[in-house]
Amino acid sequence: MRLFTQTRGLPVITVEEAEPLGRVESLTIDPHTRSIACLRLSGAPRHATALAWSAVEAVGRDAVIVRSPAAGPGGKGFPAHQEALGRRVLTEDGTEHGTVKDIAYDSTTGRVLTLYTALGEISGDCLLGVGGYAVVVRTRTTGQ
Structure with a gap:
């Protein structure tokens, strides 16, 4: 079990190349599945600004490890982001x-x-x- 507040701000790194992609800015919830649809990234100018949850290999204390950004849809097809924290x-x-x-x-x-x-x-x-x-x-x- 993890908390949104523990995940926000973590660096996102690829498992294959150990390439930093940015930091977790927020998590988008799909209310139909009651699960996280994607990670929204900040500081990711060369990469997608959103990665599908299906690309996540692991969420640790110090980083989120993902498969290559090409492995996910890269921001397309996700539910519209609405910030849940503070709502x-x-x-x-x-x-x-x-x-x-x-x-x-x-x-x-x-x-x-x-x-x-x-x-x-x-x-x-x-x-x-x-x-x-x-x-x-x-x-x-x-x-x-």
Whole structure:
């Protein structure tokens, strides 16, 4: 398990050539799969500014290791990026649930595990959408 805040700012390096590609600026979530779709890079003038999660070999404490940038779609076909950190959280019925403080994800699969909000934790399975105004989550029912 890794946190978005631990991943942001890490250098991204290719596994084959050990070539630095840039740094993780943000992670784009695909709400349909409830997983990370791509890494958005900063400081990557010669390379793609986005790499598919499928190109990620490993996420470590000090770097993200990826296959060659040619291995991924390079920024095409990804969902529109909406920053989730700091965004307000609304349930599908419009009830506020604080703001997103951090997001835990599986560093192998990219699956969103937990949203940490100002008012508590929300399972990643409850994620419905990430937009410019809010992160929308399923309303929990009794026994969930």
